Amino acid sequence: MEFETLIIAYLANEETYESGEIIIEEGTKGDWVYIVLEGQVKVTKRTSAGMLTIDLLKRGAIFGEMALFGKALEARSASVVAADGQARVGVLDTRQLIDDYESLTPRIRLLIKALIMRLKESNEKAATLVVAASEKKRKNLTPF
Amino acid sequence: MTDNPSTIPPIVRLSYRKGDLIVKEGDYGISIYKILEGKAMVLKESEGREIPLVTLAMGDIFGERTFLNRASETRSASVRALENMTVEVWHTARLSQEYNEMPPIVKYITDQILTRSIRMNNLIVKLVTQEQKAKLAEKRMDPLTSQRRFHRKKVDMVCQYRPFGASDRFHLSGRIKDISLAGLGMEVMRRDASGVSHVLGDCFVVTIVLPNKQSLELEAEVVSVQKGEIAGELVLGMSISEISPKAKKSLGFFLMP
Numbered sequence: 038m039e040f041e042t043l044i045i046a047y048l049a050n051e052e053t054y055e056s057g058e059i060i061i062e063e064g065t066k067g068d069w070v071y072i073v074l075e076g077q078v079k080v081t082k083r084t085s086a087g088m089l090t091i092d093l094l095k096r097g098a099i100f101g102e103m104a105l106f107g108k109a110l111e112a113r114s115a116s117v118v119a120a121d122g123q124a125r126v127g128v129l130d131t132r133q134l135i136d137d138y139e140s141l142t143p144r145i146r147l148l149i150k151a152l153i154m155r156l157k158e159s160n161e162k163a164a165t166l167v168v169a170a171s172e173k174k175r176k177n178l179t180p181f
Numbered sequence: 182m183t184d185n186p187s188t189i190p191p192i193v194r195l196s197y198r199k200g201d202l203i204v205k206e207g208d209y210g211i212s213i214y215k216i217l218e219g220k221a222m223v224l225k226e227s228e229g230r231e232i233p234l235v236t237l238a239m240g241d242i243f244g245e246r247t248f249l250n251r252a253s254e255t256r257s258a259s260v261r262a263l264e265n266m267t268v269e270v271w272h273t274a275r276l277s278q279e280y281n282e283m284p285p286i287v288k289y290i291t292d293q294i295l296t297r298s299i300r301m302n303n304l305i306v307k308l309v310t311q312e313q314k315a316k317l318a319e320k321r322m323d324p325l326t327s328q329r330r331f332h333r334k335k336v337d338m339v340c341q342y343r344p345f346g347a348s349d350r351f352h353l354s355g356r357i358k359d360i361s362l363a364g365l366g367m368e369v370m371r372r373d374a375s376g377v378s379h380v381l382g383d384c385f386v387v388t389i390v391l392p393n394k395q396s397l398e399l400e401a402e403v404v405s406v407q408k409g410e411i412a413g414e415l416v417l418g419m420s421i422s423e424i425s426p427k428a429k430k431s432l433g434f435f436l437m438p
Binding site for chain 1: 223248280284295298308
């Protein structure tokens with residue numbers, strides 16, 4: 038299924054961000070879930086050695102979902118910034134997504150939670166490793 | 182939602198001992214595990230090494246990836262028991278039905294989380310492997326470390342030594358208990374060496390006569406001081422700081438197993 042068809046019923050709004058503009062800020066609270074419609078966004082984390090880009094998301098990629106399916110109202114674990122030119126993102130209807138999530142069986146919910154927890158830990162670990170490696174080499178701060 | 186007991190396949194409880202491999206990377210399997218007791222480590226293998234990813238504890242789930250990732254049939258990582266453990270094993274037949282009934286958008290999001298998670302873990306493996314390789318290369322480049330890999334020979338040889346800078350007519354007696362190209366262990370009697378300090382950082386010139394009557398001289402720094410078995414006896418751990426190429430060659434021959 039094309040992702041547009043999938044999300045059409047969930048699309049609450051569309052926003053456009055210029056290159057470098059912050060869409061989600063690490064540490065703040067929020068439960069909006071977004072989808073990249075055009076352009077690309079980068080996921081960054083604050084580290085002791087500066088801003089680290091941990092991922093680059095393209096058309097069709099969902100972000101901000103961790104806050105929704107993880108622990109409610111937890112601070113955002115990373116920032117998301119528009120990368121290389123304009124990015125058009127869709128804002129998804131949080132209420133509807135929560136309803137969907139809550140319609141899942143407890144076991145499936147537990148699986149999704151486990152998956153999110155694991156991803157968060159992996160992100161942290163990868164960030165720590167990249168920082169350690171870059172401090173040694175004094176190279177620019179990106180794993181890619 | 183209420184579960185009808187008759188449709189739920191039995192949940193099995195299993196026990197594992199510390200060190201057991203519960204899930205093996207690359208194996209076929211779709212069961213999902215929930216930890217009831219004990220801790221486990223998720224790890225990936227890379228070039229013969231185990232790279233730890235995360236530690237899991239009571240209440241944590243593992244094995245969910247192969248179930249959620251319809252594209253793969255094999256385990257993406259191994260899980261090893263860090264303690265004696267009890268786990269609950271979920272039969273996934275019923276779960277598959279629950280999964281298929283998920284709203285498509287939730288499935289779409291779950292798939293993305295899964296892909297990112299797998300990518301992140303591969304990145305961790307790449308970074309750790311790189312780091313290990315760098316460390317290994319560093320070790321090979323460090324001459325002292327490569328020397329340390331040399332055979333440390335247990336010996337019992339009488340030697341003479343003097344504080345660094347003292348006249349070479351001045352000598353004290355000691356016994357060398359072990360020696361390698363990087364360092365040596367020497368026993369000395371404090372009363373034979375009145376007035377000479379034997380503390381960390383002291384530097385001595387040591388003269389050894391090898392069994393083949395060859396005599397060699399080297400400079401070594403005290404890196405550890407311990408009391409010996411007899412009162413007044415000191416055991417000095419010393420690191421060789423200066424040795425002539427010729428002396429090093431003789432010592433090397435002597436050290437060959």
